[in-house]
Amino acid sequence: MTFTPHTLAPETDIELVREVDVPPALVWKAWTTPELLTQWFAPKPYETPHCEIDLRPGGIFATTMRSPEGEEFSGDGCYLEVVPNERLVWTSALGPGYRPQAGPMPFTAIIELRPTADGGTQYRAIAMHQNADDNRQHAEMGFVDGWGAALDQLVALVKDI
Numbered sequence: 001m002t003f004t005p006h007t008l009a010p011e012t013d014i015e016l017v018r019e020v021d022v023p024p025a026l027v028w029k030a031w032t033t034p035e036l037l038t039q040w041f042a043p044k045p046y047e048t049p050h051c052e053i054d055l056r057p058g059g060i061f062a063t064t065m066r067s068p069e070g071e072e073f074s075g076d077g078c079y080l081e082v083v084p085n086e087r088l089v090w091t092s093a094l095g096p097g098y099r100p101q102a103g104p105m106p107f108t109a110i111i112e113l114r115p116t117a118d119g120g121t122q123y124r125a126i127a128m129h130q131n132a133d134d135n136r137q138h139a140e141m142g143f144v145d146g147w148g149a150a151l152d153q154l155v156a157l158v159k160d161i
Helices: 024-032 034-040 132-140 143-158
Strands: 013-020 047-053 060-066 072-083 087-091 107-115 121-129
Touching (some): 013 132, 024 143, 034 143
Antiparallel strands (some): 047 060, 060 072
């Protein structure tokens, strides 16, 4: 591991921690390859019809999710840290090139991956918020269940690679 794990701030951070039975390299590939990310990123029955990735600090991370009713939700942000197969950090508070941008409930996401002894991955997803109200709202929106369902979809997808 080449990074220091994030220290959770319970008032403003929410996390999902799980072990999955696929190696970190495959989890990383699913997070960093647009053609794969569009297949798993939104918990079913939602879809992700669009994804743009420029995998470098300052590069764009943009997705569009579509509800079963056809309503679309765009999420554009900027990568802050890229440590292959270990750590991916992006924020919705900044656009490409670290340009500030406005938006509802800005947050910073951290994905931490550690290999397990059995060849799997300890997966940790964190959403950092600017205040407790945003953190609570994200939790009430179903962060843990939604991101957990998406992780299940990711694992199912990469097992076929």
